[in-house]
Amino acid sequence: xxxxxxxxxxxxxxxxxxxxxxxxxxxxxxxxxxxxxxxxxxxxxxxxxxxxxxxxxxxxxxxxxxxxxxxxxxxxxxxxxxxxxxxxxxxxxxxxxxxxxxxxxxxxxxxxxxxxxxxxxxxxxxxxxxxxxxxxxxxxxxxxxxxxxxxxxxxxxxxxxxxxxxxxxxxxxxxxxxxxxxxxxxxxxxxxxxxxxxxxxxxxxxxxxxxxxxxxxxxxxxxxxxxxxxxxxxxxxxxxxxxxxxxxxxxxxxxxxxxxxxxxxxxxxxxxxxxxxxxxxxxxxxxxxxxxx
Amino acid sequence: xxxxxxxxxxxxxxxxxxxxxxxxxxxxxxxxxxxxxxxxxxxxxxxxxxxxxxxxxxxxxxxxxxxxxxxxxxxxxxxxxxxxxxxxxxxxxxxxxxxxxxxxxxxxxxxxxxxxxxxxxxxxxxxxxxxxxxxxxxxxxxxxxxxxxxxxxxxxxxxxxxxxxxxxxxxxxxxxxxxxxxxxxxxxxxxxxxxxxxxxxxxxxxxxxxxxxxxxxxxxxxxxxxxxxxxxxxxxxxxxxxxxxxxxxxxxxxxxxxxxxxxxxxxxxxxxxxxxxxxxxxxxxxxxxxxxxxxxxxxxxxxxxxxxxxxxxxxxxxxxxxxxxxxxxxxxxxxxxxxxxxxxxxxxxxxxxxxx
Ligand SMILES: Nc1ncnc2c1ncn2[C@@H]1O[C@H](COP(=O)(O)OP(=O)(O)OP(=O)(O)O)[C@@H](O)[C@H]1O
Ligand SMILES: [Mg+2]
Numbered sequence: 001x002x003x004x005x006x007x008x009x010x011x012x013x014x015x016x017x018x019x020x021x022x023x024x025x026x027x028x029x030x031x032x033x034x035x036x037x038x039x040x041x042x043x044x045x046x047x048x049x050x051x052x053x054x055x056x057x058x059x060x061x062x063x064x065x066x067x068x069x070x071x072x073x074x075x076x077x078x079x080x081x082x083x084x085x086x087x088x089x090x091x092x093x094x095x096x097x098x099x100x101x102x103x104x105x106x107x108x109x110x111x112x113x114x115x116x117x118x119x120x121x122x123x124x125x126x127x128x129x130x131x132x133x134x135x136x137x138x139x140x141x142x143x144x145x146x147x148x149x150x151x152x153x154x155x156x157x158x159x160x161x162x163x164x165x166x167x168x169x170x171x172x173x174x175x176x177x178x179x180x181x182x183x184x185x186x187x188x189x190x191x192x193x194x195x196x197x198x199x200x201x202x203x204x205x206x207x208x209x210x211x212x213x214x215x216x217x218x219x220x221x222x223x224x225x226x227x228x229x230x231x232x233x234x235x236x237x238x239x240x241x242x243x244x245x246x247x248x249x250x251x252x253x254x255x256x257x258x259x260x261x262x263x264x265x266x267x268x269x270x271x272x273x274x275x276x277x278x279x280x281x282x283x284x285x286x287x288x289x290x291x292x293x
Numbered sequence: 294x295x296x297x298x299x300x301x302x303x304x305x306x307x308x309x310x311x312x313x314x315x316x317x318x319x320x321x322x323x324x325x326x327x328x329x330x331x332x333x334x335x336x337x338x339x340x341x342x343x344x345x346x347x348x349x350x351x352x353x354x355x356x357x358x359x360x361x362x363x364x365x366x367x368x369x370x371x372x373x374x375x376x377x378x379x380x381x382x383x384x385x386x387x388x389x390x391x392x393x394x395x396x397x398x399x400x401x402x403x404x405x406x407x408x409x410x411x412x413x414x415x416x417x418x419x420x421x422x423x424x425x426x427x428x429x430x431x432x433x434x435x436x437x438x439x440x441x442x443x444x445x446x447x448x449x450x451x452x453x454x455x456x457x458x459x460x461x462x463x464x465x466x467x468x469x470x471x472x473x474x475x476x477x478x479x480x481x482x483x484x485x486x487x488x489x490x491x492x493x494x495x496x497x498x499x500x501x502x503x504x505x506x507x508x509x510x511x512x513x514x515x516x517x518x519x520x521x522x523x524x525x526x527x528x529x530x531x532x533x534x535x536x537x538x539x540x541x542x543x544x545x546x547x548x549x550x551x552x553x554x555x556x557x558x559x560x561x562x563x564x565x566x567x568x569x570x571x572x573x574x575x576x577x578x579x580x581x582x583x584x585x586x587x588x589x590x591x592x593x594x595x596x597x598x599x600x601x602x603x604x605x606x607x608x609x610x611x612x613x614x615x616x617x618x619x620x621x622x623x624x625x626x627x628x629x630x631x632x633x634x635x636x637x638x639x640x641x642x643x644x645x646x647x648x649x
Contacts, residue, residue, distance in 0.1 A: 180377055182375045182376075185366075185373075188366040188367060189366045189373050189393075190393035191368075191396040191397060192396060193367070201381060205382060
């Protein structure tokens, strides 16, 4: 003998459409499409054959016979893109390292030592950030000529370092200021000398901030176009943005959509990887570094 | 053999900001000195000067007969516990304790032995592999303490180490601290503004105000014979009754009641009378100095009642008395005895103690 009792489960009662969830997910989907659409389009274009790119009816996803890696091959074989990648990486890495290497000690000094005229220094740093950097370009061109730096990596490294410096100093200074001073005092009592203390105690706690500012500086240097276009004319020293912009078709009237898209992907990929890789580090660093709880 | 000696220590941040003025004191082995005083009186500054974290403007600091004034903090062989604990967030508990020892080039075996014994005392064994962020406040506090203990320093310095703990835990750690430091030989300098800590932990208490040392004595001496009006008001809870009274010949008038002055206090036009609420009592046989008034406030403290009485004969004279909770008395016209041996007399001008 079995009698069935109507069991009231929450699911059984929920008959209506969960509007909240629908709304939330459609909002998420829209946001993702909006921000990821263009890069996805570039990525898809870069792996389509030329005929698929220019086909009358738009090909969104290339079928198997429309798929090709020819554009990438061409970039590296015909256009020597590995050289440009190297150039970009060199310039961006060196300027980022210089920026952090010079900027953070300056920021530390501004945060910790009581220097007369500290406010003036900070005001100057701030004023520099207000300049649109394009305005500096003509003056810099004269400088580069006068110093004979044209077609020298330094012509890019020095301005990139300088342009990123205010941001580095301001961000790092406020970071240092909120580091508890007791920690440094404690290290001094433990017997660390100043260099050891900065290196073994302060630096590990500073890593998240260093990575964040470093990424910003790197992205700027990697993407910069105007200086790179003007100060460097030798083919073998060009950076990716310049090289990508100067990609030509086989004929004067052909726009090389495929290679352009491939160049864009190659130019963006390192940044994406960089951010993804360090994002985990940043989060790790932040949680491990917390003193309060 | 690591006597800590401060001689004429002065610290001036600027012409007007002088938080420590001409301070001289010594702390011997096996002594526990507590610095107490209101906020901003220079306690932390003194500790930081002993540690070498703050430059001394004048005077000397010596440890074990050695003048350490010009030495860097790391060369003074001291250990300090900070109010914020200041644990290195990126190191494990073990490394936090070991870092200072590694820098002193101690062998790995030695380091392990010291950390083991300290972590046993403090119950840190299960926590050695954790980071500070994975510890509770009380555990962090013990790690900070452990870091100081393993150093086996010549002097221990502690700056309000218990102030971040909740009341219950504080009481427990206070008891632990007392046991731990009783086993240590090195002198301890402890900063607090909690007078219970000062009274229970120390062998000597230094009361500071506005940069000056007001009194340096054993805790019960400070309580029984405060050197001046400031100490009298600062030490003891509830606060001592302090009243400035006009002198009439050999006595003063408290409201309409005459209080006999001891010989030493028979000068000046007025004197300050001080008596602790816990020494004011309901009259017993043989009490001669009795005052009367009306109760206007009763605060129940559990074991006793803190009673505020407006004395007859003057509207603004208020006497607070601590009466046993089981005693009976009337709110109107209550009688209270002021035992002469419990009354403190202070000079109006210098505020110094008059009776011996
Ligand atoms: N770096 C500094 N520059 C100028 N004045 C300072 C500096 N550090 C402390 N002072 C001043 O010195 C005085 C004593 O400070 P200190 O930190 O020793 O007080 P404290 O007794 O420890 O107080 P608390 O109980 O609140 O910790 C204060 O008036 C403070 O304003
Ligand atoms: Mg303090």
